[in-house]
Amino acid sequence: MSDITTNSQPRSVRRSRPVSSYLLRRPKLRLLSLLALPMTWIIGVYIFSLFLLLITAFWNVDPFTSLVSPGFNLENFSLVLTNPSYIATSVRTLLIALTVTLVCIMFAVPLGIFMAKIARPWLRNALAVAITLPLWAGYLVKIIAMRLVFTEEGFFNWAMSPIGVRGPGFSVPIVILTLTYLWFPYMALPVYTAIRQIPPNLFDASSDMGAKGFTTVWRVVIPLIVPAMIAGSVFTFSLSLGDYLAARFTGGATQMIGSIIAANINLNPPVAAAYSMVPITFVVIYLAVARRTGSLERM
Amino acid sequence: MLRLSRGARLALMAIVGLILLFMYVPLFVLILNSFNESQISGWPIKNFSTKWWAFARNYQPIRDALLNSVLVATGAMIFASILGTLVAFAMKGFNFFGRGTVNILVVLPIALPGVVTGVAFSNTYSNFLTPAGFNIGYFGMIVAHATFCIVMVFNNVFARLRRMNPNLQEASADLGAGLWQTFRLVTFPQFRTSFAAGALLAFALSFDEVVVTIFTAPPGIDTLPLWILKEVGRPNQASVVNVVATVVILLSLIPVYISQRLTRAQEHER
Incomplete structure (x- = not known):
């Protein structure tokens, strides 16, 4: 704890902290900047993958090329x-x-x-x-x-x-x-x-x-x-x-x-x-x- | 107090003994079999030897697998630490709409069956990214691991943040410290132990994981559990598998042990 005070005192004299004071007054922006990265990761990668999996469930496999081809059918579910x-x-x-x-x-x-x-x-x-x-x-x-x-x-x-x-x-x-x-x-x-x-x-x-x-x-x-x-x-x-x-x-x-x-x-x-x-x-x-x-x- | 007859107490003790046997006998059978001289695992062990340990130490595929395991677990740990801490700060400092949803989103990758998570990633990688000309390869495995490791760091850091004194941060701001300075000098020193403990659990979780790895590892790349998985079916090297399995036990337990020591040390500090 003691080194915290000694470390921060000389620097705390500085006044202008444009980014900090801007963010301090805007809690919503602060929340957004905290959540942006993790939510991009979880929703953009994981949830999106689950969604793509659901989409794939409606596709079918071409019997000749054995490649997955997009479409819409309920055969797989049935x-x-x-x-x-x-x-x-x-x-x-x-x-x-x-x-x-x-x-x-x-x-x-x-x-x-x-x-x-x-x-x-x-x-x-x-x-x-x-x-x-x-x-x-x-x-x-x-x-x-x-x-x-x-x-x-x-x-x-x-x-x-x-x-x-x-x-x-x-x-x-x-x-x-x-x-x-x-x-x-x-x-x-x-x-x-x-x-x-x-x-x-x-x-x-x-x-x-x-x-x-x-x-x-x-x-x-x-x-x-x-x-x-x-x-x-x-x-x-x-x-x-x-x-x-x-x-x-x-x-x-x-x-x-x-x-x-x-x-x-x-x-x-x-x-x-x-x-x-x-x-x-x-x-x-x-x-x-x-x-x-x-x-x-x-x- | 609960009063139980002598017979009931003895029965309880017998059940507890049975549970302990059930939990530990398989692990001991496995560890002892890593010292089995024979190629085929079995019981009782006739001759003990350390030859399979010596063999495993110089066997290149095992070394490669170990290196991959450490690399993937380290990568997953780094990403999960950053993401988990960010979510923990958002959940601690703000009461916002969708807070419950964020909580579910963090837990979901570990709550859903591993095979579903693995298949979802595999499907995205091979049926969407690869056709689009983007081969994610090795990094895809790290991404998948990091996703289900986030919750480990989140749980540890969030539990600590909840017990922290918010006045210290306000005092820091009053004294003129900026957000980053407050974080670096006031907040981080208070939760770094939980942060490290969570990161180690994330490492252990990733190191031990196999189901998601099966579906996301690029062809020809093995982690230690994946190597075990491929070798179990083959009878000729059964005892080497036991050596590697013993190594996995040790390397998963060490981070967990350190993590719990850290958590306990922190509780004594307070």
Whole structure:
């Protein structure tokens, strides 16, 4: 702080600062100059690209030259919405994303209760770090790691061989596990924070009125942390919905929405573009529903 | 306090133990497999050796990929830092129509599925820019990365600006400092720690990213995650992939670690 005053004093004697005083009197211009560059970037590059993607969805591919040619037809959309295999993939992806969210909740609640109400402070802090750390350990790396664990000669089959259990191999259940592995911290952290914020006297009141531990959890804790669950589910749901590398490396032949988009982007960009609108729609609907519950303001 | 029976407590502990195993066993299996002497990853590991580390160190494609990863992450970090800080200042200092929209616009690139963002950029680059005679190439990858990194810098800087004392800036102006001088001498020193923390998170996010990279990397150019992606299918070099994956874990965690140390140091300052 001291060097600030010494530095600025000699210069502050100067009077004329035409640009500064001009801008100081015009807050709108100041705001505009702050926003001009970032909004040009985000709207001009990103939003415009999304818009072009929507436009491309109405184009078609010339069957002879296999080049994209502009036009206006709804074939791509009708293909995406009526083709049985596309519908099956959309439904499968939706179910996978919902299951991942449910599994995350089922693990996050007991973990949160343990951290907030049972663990000693040092253990609580250690667990908080342990949950956050893998978030940054690399997305693809975690998929590869799950692949190593569940491969035929992998860790899981080795660890389970004494009790005669074998993993299901690369299939939908492993995709669900991998996605849970990837996004679990996004659910665990808000749920834990919400449980910590429950006033302790609510637990006393519940037990005074004769509720056992489990009843208290079910009737007091769960209803109070629903907003945190919804906030976490926005991540677990939308990140799972758009993912396709987990399916590619741990799903065997499992296809998700992203798999089909990725497979089509070079062969048939208009179909990829049309199918991209499906996850966008799902995510937007989910966000709108979550917003109506008022849970997003706490994020 | 929450009163739970002994059995319930034990069950909770068992679940927490299971979660920790679930979160850490795969990473350990992967890291240990980078020291697997065999070409094929598996478990249990029969012989340990550092030969794949030695191989990876001198293997040119991995070196190139590492260089690309660092270049792209650095470029994305620089652009995201400037853009994110500008948005944070606009959101802090002004209450304007469309403020909520600006907030959504900043979050959108990371909220929408990576495949959609990647396909959108790829579509613009190859179906619009290239036919128009403009080949964006390498820079397109940096642009795409910077776009979803903005939110990292924005979040960090905005959180700090909100807690800053606005009187200091007014005092500076009263003493005759211009806008730039106030920014340089009064405002920036107050938020530079958050700025650095946000920039490091942006670096880590870009370094780790693969889905958007798949669609925006020019042909023949690999980042480290992209190189892993291409090699996973091939069985003959599985153990090298684990070496590179371990390097990615370390190089993503180091910036995050420094970033959190910075944030914590700043909280103690106050």
